[in-house]
Amino acid sequence: MLDNEELEEMLKIICVVRKHLMTGGPRRLPFTVPPLVFSALRLVRQLESQDGDIAGEDVPATPRAVFQILNQTIEVLSSVPCPELALRLYLQCAETASDCDLEPVAYELFTQAFILYEEEIADSKEQVTAIHLIVGTLQRINVFGVENRDTLTHKATGYSARLLKKPDQCRAVYACSHLFWVDDLDGIKDGERALLCLRRALRIANAAQQMANVTRGNSGPVTLFVEILNKYIYFFEKGNPHITPSDIQSLGELINNEMQSDNGNTTIHSDPFFTSTLRYIRFQKQKGGLMREKYDPIKL
Template identity: 75%
Template sequence: QDSKAQITALHLIIGTLQRMNIFGVENRDTLTHKTTGYSAKLLKKPDQCRAVYACSHLFWTDDQDGIMDGERVLLCLKRALRIANAAQQMANVSKGSSGSVILFIEILNKYLYFFEKGIPQITNTVIQDLIELIRTEKQNDSSASDPSAEAFFASTLRYIEFQKQKGGSIGEKYEQIKAS
């Protein structure tokens, strides 16, 4: 019960920090670092992963102040991937426990979001590597495949194909990504 309250509180803090611009650079920096740190200390790995990738939004905002720190966004996403990988390893060790491929797919969607925002550190190569990682994890997952994860991944790949077909600058960005 307490861990659910912590998760809710962290997500509220992340959302609030994302929209507030009254702190000044130093104070905001301290608050975002503390929030990211606490996110990585949640009890369960999937909760840690989701909170850490949510923190990536603290480093890239579309408001008038425009915090645009692509390096820190990428650090959050990489950290979330490491946590998802640790969750996957733990699931592989404990039999009957389903893998966390879904976490990788959620992170892929965050990468796509920031890719479209034009963060230079999020390249089509990084996205392609993540797609391949998910495919490998799905093959290595000894448990029966998760239909919701399958549907989520298929939907994400369809989205990539849809973006390619749009043409123009968006289509061009996505052209190098092989989703099918």
């Protein structure tokens, strides 16, 4: 572990490097800012492990102050413009702030990421990537209280449901179910809201299937339904009391019906993904014990 004097020197170096890098221009900043950010985040973790603050003139002495500098540094990227890179860096900083138990800092960084998404990221493909980055990062963060977490998850699910393409909407919405049931965090196990996300994703998948029926004359692939079925199975095994064997049974029967209604395709279980899922269910039944009791009511 570095002593206080060495940490103080590293802080000074980062401040000097930042001052020079900010003059690099829009073509260089996307390449020079990320290494600076990650070096500063490594220093934040070292500062957090110290018993006391670092004293020094004109040098930030706390993790909170370093995050303030990082916020200002990343903000420059949005004017380059490199909004997607800036969003990634904001989320990385938010995760580090969470590890340092700095809830207000993590919340502010997430807010900046949301503002970037709303105002700067217009391309549909970039929006899909950004949403999954936001959801994945928020899922790993455990520093937020109930009110702040509810605000952020509400925004994330809202953005997910407003993506341009139905399949993208569906996948983003069912990914949001993991925001309400985080297996590693005992305090975040809202089975009802996780189920609501899955049901909403199912409605979107059904709308996408109907659109495929209109445009192509058949029901199209059942991939979205099978993906949602696998999410049902995941939460069922994790002990979500709101997901029952009858839910899995009904969704499996729906997939069977969709596959049978496909013109020219009357073979049930011909979808490889669905076949693999059914094989997994049978495998769980063969285990015996509690797992067999859980899966025994499912007849697929």
